[in-house]
Amino acid sequence: MSDQDVIHRFIFDNTDIRGEILSLHKTKLESGENQSTPKALLPVFGDFLSGACLLSEVLKFEGILSLQASGDGPVSMIMAEANNQGHVRGIIKLSEEDAHKALDEDFFSKATLPELLGKTSLIITIDPDKGQRYQGIVPIEEPSLAKCLEHYFYQSEQLPTQVHLFSNEEHCGGLFLQCLPAQLVTDNDEREKHWDTARALASTCTEEELFTLSHQELLLRLFHDMQCRLFEPKALSFKCSCSEARCLNALKALGQQEVYKLLAEHDLIQMDCQFCATPYAFGKENVDALFNGDTDESVLH
Ligand SMILES: [Zn+2]
Incomplete structure (x- = not known):
């Protein structure tokens, strides 16, 4: 029985190599449900969720x-976010350019990441509950997100890292390996041997294995001679953090003039959450309260 909607951390005894393995099914389906993109783009969306x-x-x-x-490619935007509680959500949007409208499922299913997004970069944002927000930027030159993430780790931590992402319409997941600085093994030749072996074995992992076997079974099959130890799994699920208060906050950021202009044009300001499609609507009463200070400020922050 396969593992679904969980991530496991693992290590190999007596080496400095660590890993993560994850599989998403329900989370993937629910995250993709409200995205109106061709089915052939669900795998690349899945890669972003797993990543x-x-x-x-x-x-x-x-x-x-x-x-x-x-970017300026046929897909104008892809984003996914996950927090430490295992809540995941994402958005994928097609470009509205006429030049891209004739593209079909066949193109989307074969296209590389740069062909989908155009010349652009991957922005990795780390937004801690406490402390400074940090952004890392990696040019999207590699064919897949997995390769871009390997590039990111090489650039930011100088640690040898291997990332495999697998995704189809219904499932997605991945396998991650990283060689940490010398702690348990200090002999360079031995470290290199461990890393080369782990890397070569991980490369044999297939999509079918990841989506049909349990993580324990799969790691045992891949790394049977390497004494792999799994830690407790962490559950992952689709969960959106949108709320009326956050929408009002976004309106406040637009500014009073702009918001009253919108209200004059539409009578009701309607905002559908792009992640979960929850509809929000605000009338004159709400807007007056927002800018006249009648709204409880504590709710807005
Ligand atoms: Zn939402």
Whole structure:
């Protein structure tokens, strides 16, 4: 029986190599439900969801990690975020340019990440509950998100890292390996041998294995001679953090003049959450209260 909607951390005894393995099913379906993109784009959307969960777990902090890329390609934007409680959500949007409208499922299913997004960069944002927000930027030059993330780890931590992401319409997940600085093994040749072996074995992992076997079974199959030890799993689920208060906050940020202009044009300001499609609507009463200070400020922050 396969593991679903969980991430496991693992280590290999007597080496400095650590790993993560995750599989998403319900989380993937629910996150994609409100995205009106061609089915052939669900796998790349899945890669972003898995990537956000992996990084959030690897970087271990309390707060939100997001992966985002916007460009002038046929896909104008993809983003996914995950927090330390295992809540995941994402958005994928097609470009409205006429030039891209004739593209079909066949194109989307074969396109590389740069072909989908155009010339752009991946922005990795680490937004801790306490402390400074941090952003890392990696140019999207590699064909896949997995390769971009390997590039990010090489650039930011100088640690050899391997990322495999797998995704189809219904499932997504991944396998992550990283060689940490010398602690248990100090002999360089031995360290290199461990890393080369782990890396080569991980590369044999297939999508079918990840989506049909339990994580324990799969790791045993891949790394049977390496004494792999799994830690307790962490549950992952689709959960949106939108709320009326957050929408009002966004309106406040737009400014009084702009918001009254919108109200004059539409009578009711309607905002549908792009992650979960929850509809929000605000009338004159709400807008007056927002800008006349009648709204409880504490609710807004
Ligand atoms: Zn929402």
